[in-house]
Amino acid sequence: MKEIRVRFAPSPTGPLHIGGARSALFNYLYAKASGGKLIIRIEDTDIERSSRQSEENILESLKWLGITWDEGPDIAGPYAPYRQTERLSAYGEFTKRLLAENKAYYCYCSPEELEAQRQDFMAKGELPRYNGKCAELTEMEKARLEAEGRIPVIRFRVPLNQDIVIHDLVRGDVIFESNGIGDFVIIKSDGLPTYNYAVVLDDALMKISHVIRAEEHLSNTPRQIVLYEALGLELPLFAHISLILGKDRSKMSKRHGATSVVQYKELGYLPQAVVNFLALLGWSPAGEEELFSMEELIANFSLDRVAKNPAVFDMDKLSWINGMYIRKSPVSEIAHMALPFLQQAGYVSGSPTEDEQKWVELVAAALQEHLATVGDIVEHMGILAGEDVTIESDEAKAILHEETFPLVIRAFQEKIAQLPELTPESIKPLLKSLTKELKLGGKQVYMPVRIALTGKMHGPELFYVIPVLGKELIAKRITKTTQEAGVQF
C-alpha cells in the first residue's frame, strides 16, 4: 500500500493564523490516524513578505498546540530541503521541459499592460484574464522585446475545452472548465516559481498522497491539476475543508478579535482547549462526547466526518472548553500559567520567592473553578489581595450589623490566632467547628466572615480566601470593613 504523506505548507508571512492551525491539525490528525507522516513545508517564494522570524513563530505555535511533524525545515528528512526557496534548482528541468514541449511560453507584458488589459475586459463586461498576447511570439519578436530591456515571466499554456474534475474527499466531484482559466504565470520575472507551480512540483516531489487544505484553495486546484497532467506527475488526493468565519460570517480577520495562535496563548488559553475547539470546527465525532484529548481525536478522526459548510468561530464555546481544561488541570500547572499574569499586574515580583510561589499556588487553587482563561485571574484578584476593601452593597453591610456578628468574628479571630499557619486544610475544619460551637447555621457564619474579609457576598471558597489573605491582611481588612459598616465588636 502507498504510504500516506500529508503536509502543512504555510507561507511565513506572519504568525500562525487560527485557520492555518486548523488545517495543520486536520493534517496531523489524518496522518496519525492513518499511520502516515506529516511534512511541514515552508512556502517562502514571496520574498517580500516572508521572514525567518515568522517561520519560527509558526513552528513554535504548532509545537505549542502539540502538533508534531515527521519531516520539516528543522528536522530534514528524505525529501529535504523543506523550504521552497532552497528547492529552486529542482524546478529548472520541469520548466525546461514545459518550454520545450511548448506547454509554456515567455511573456513580456509589463504589469501596466496587464492592468490595462484587465480594465479592458472589465469594461466590456468580460472575465479578466490573460489575453494570450505573447502566446505565439516568434524568436525575432522575443529578441526585440528583450532588447527593450523587458524581463519575461513564464506562462503555462492552459489546454482549451477541457473539463477538469477534482475528486474531492470532502466535497465530492467538483468540475471546472479549462476555458475559464487564463494562461497563468509559473515563473515570475524574479525567476521564482509562483505558488501554483511550486506547490505542484513540491507535492509531487515529496510524494504527498493527500492534500488537505482550506477551501480558498479549491479554485486554484484546476490550475494545479493541469500542471500535474502536463508534467505527467501523479495526482494526490484532495480534501478541501471549509473556512472559519467571524461572527459576521465573513472570513476571520483582525476585526473579529484574536486571529493568531500566539494571541490565544497570551490570553491564557490552554493548547489542549484550542486544539479541542478547532477540531470541533468542521469535524464532528460520531458520539456525543465533545471533550477530546489529542490521542482521542486521533482515534476518532476521519475525513468523512468533516463538514462542507463554513463554521463561525464561537468564542463562547472556546471559553467553555478552556474552562473545562482549566478545571481538569493540576493546580500547579494553573499556578505556573498564572504567574506571568500576576507578575504583570504587580501581585508578584519578577523573580518570585518561595513564599510567593506558594501564594500563587493558593491563588490558583482558589480561582481554578472560576476561570474561563488563565488571564481572567487578574480580574478576581481584588478579593484576594491588597488592603483595599469596600463593602459592595447595603445588603452586605446589613449582614455585618446582625447581632451575632461580633460573636462570630471574635471567635473567628481567636481561632486563626491559634493556628501557626493558615492552610486550606486547617481552615476547613476550623470554620466547621465555628458553626458547631456557636450553634449557628453555615450561612450565619460564612457570610459575615466573607463580607468582613472581602466586602463581597460572592467569591471563591472561604477556606481558600483565608490562607491567601494571611493573618495580617485579615486583621486589616476586618478593621476596615467594620469601620465602614460602623459596627463595634
Added chain:
RNA sequence: GGCCCGGUGGUCAAGCGGUUAAGACACGGCCCUUUCAAGGCUGUAACACGGGUUCGAGUCCCGUCCGGGUCACCA
C-alpha cells in the same frame, strides 16, 4: 460580474428517503451548595424559499434567494 463551494435553533452540529429532527455552547427555570463557580435536571428555539421525483422528503433533482471563496509576477 464569471466560475466554484455552501445554507438544519443565536453559534457548533447529528441526520445519509419513514425519527417526537440528536447532542454541545449561549440563554431561562429548578435542584445541590456557606456565596459564586462547577455539577444534575429541565425549558425556549431550526430544516432559507418555490417547484418537482416519490406512497413518503431536512435528506434526491431543478430554480430563486442568501452567505462565502476565487479570478495576481500573494500564498
